[in-house]
Amino acid sequence: MLSAEEVLAGSRLALARLLTAVENDTPEGRAVLNALFPHAGKAHLIGITGAPGTGKSSLVNRLAYHYRHPPDGQSPKTVAVVAVDPSSPFSGGAVLGDRVRMRDLAGDPGVFIRSMASRGSLGGLARMTSGVVQAFDAAGYEIILIETVGAGQAEVDIARLAHTTLVVEAPGLGDDIQAIKAGILEIADILVVNKADRPGVENTERALQNMLNLAHPLPRTYRHHGVMEDVLPAVTVEDEQDMWIPPICRTVATRGDGIPELAAEIARHRAHLEETGKWEHRWRARLQNELDELLQASLVNRWRRSLPPERYEQVFARLVAREISPRQAVDALLNGDGGR
Numbered sequence: 591m592l593s594a595e596e597v598l599a600g601s602r603l604a605l606a607r608l609l610t611a612v613e614n615d616t617p618e619g620r621a622v623l624n625a626l627f628p629h630a631g632k633a634h635l636i637g638i639t640g641a642p643g644t645g646k647s648s649l650v651n652r653l654a655y656h657y658r659h660p661p662d663g664q665s666p667k668t669v670a671v672v673a674v675d676p677s678s679p680f681s682g683g684a685v686l687g688d689r690v691r692m693r694d695l696a697g698d699p700g701v702f703i704r705s706m707a708s709r710g711s712l713g714g715l716a717r718m719t720s721g722v723v724q725a726f727d728a729a730g731y732e733i734i735l736i737e738t739v740g741a742g743q744a745e746v747d748i749a750r751l752a753h754t755t756l757v758v759e760a761p762g763l764g765d766d767i768q769a770i771k772a773g774i775l776e777i778a779d780i781l782v783v784n785k786a787d788r789p790g791v792e793n794t795e796r797a798l799q800n801m802l803n804l805a806h807p808l809p810r811t812y813r814h815h816g817v818m819e820d821v822l823p824a825v826t827v828e829d830e831q832d833m834w835i836p837p838i839c840r841t842v843a844t845r846g847d848g849i850p851e852l853a854a855e856i857a858r859h860r861a862h863l864e865e866t867g868k869w870e871h872r873w874r875a876r877l878q879n880e881l882d883e884l885l886q887a888s889l890v891n892r893w894r895r896s897l898p899p900e901r902y903e904q905v906f907a908r909l910v911a912r913e914i915s916p917r918q919a920v921d922a923l924l925n926g927d928g929g930r
Contacts, residue, residue, distance in 0.1 A: 592618050594625035597729050605729050609704055612721040623721055626728035631873065633727040634860055637752030639738040644760040645784040648843035650737050654701055655694050656849050657733050670726035670734045671703040674719060702731065720751060720880050749777035750879045753872055754859050758782045759798065761790035778836045780855050786840035798838055832866045
């Protein structure tokens with residue numbers, strides 16, 4: 591029997607059982623999430639995404655360790671890690687490759703690691719990731735690190751879920767122009783060049799900086815007819831105050847190099863969100879996105895239950911026979927006009 595009270599009281603067993611129910615989308619799991627929702631909204635959600643091989647799991651491991659063992663006498667924070675792994679082709683479950691790289695956190699009662707299978711979901715996140723994050727949030731975890739599958743340029747869903755999104759790059763994974771054209775970089779709040787001890791780190795950082803200069807043009811000085819003139823972008827003072835230009839951080843996660851500096855940038859980004867009111871804006875945007883997705887899924891399920899199975903098969907057969915197009919098939923199913 592799942593209990594919201596036990597989760598709020600700090601029971602790890604109750605939380606683990608709830609996470610399983612949420613992943614399986616059971617009625618009992620949904621009921622407990624409903625009861626826990628008023629207690630959520632306090633955690634800092636940090637997304638970590640990037641191409642495979644950039645060292646995301648090692649970076650998550652070091653970040654979590656840093657929050658649990660902060661320098662200068664700071665209070666440790668409780669940390670939850672949601673690691674979305676590729677699905678096993680045999681069982682459909684998570685491969686659990688991320689947990690192998692997070693052994694430094696084993697046995698720490700202030701850390702909870704949950705691996706989730708992507709189950710074929712696109713966008714880098716599993717379908718029920720938002721519910722799992724909500725459960726951790728309500729359970730009182732202060733920092734929630736969400737690591738995506740690592741599929742590359744398509745992983746933009748994390749920006750709709752996290753307050754702060756880290757996009758991880760690494761030297762030697764492709765030509766420099768790849769970093770500039772990758773749409774995934776557009777969602778970055780912080781750019782991380784991991785494995786910075788490898789050759790080519792300067793080229794990677796330069797390519798990222800060029801991309802930032804294109805997206806956030808700064809005042810530049812040019813010589814025109816022998817006179818130095820400043821060319822300013824069309825940005826108002828108010829826009830400049832509210833603008834966040836993603837910093838570039840170098841790290842070597844396997845050694846812990848650059849992790850304190852990265853954590854400081856994460857804290858600076860949170861302060862920026864709170865000062866500009868964007869923290870609340872991102873929270874509202876996340877809730878609206880979740881509401882729209884749930885509404886869409888519920889309406890589709892309700893419609894499918896009301897549709898006679900033979901009617902669907904009839905229209906689908908006509909589609910396969912190319913008598914009607916997919917759009918006409920939708921019209922036929924929704925309006926009952928036969929697709930003509």
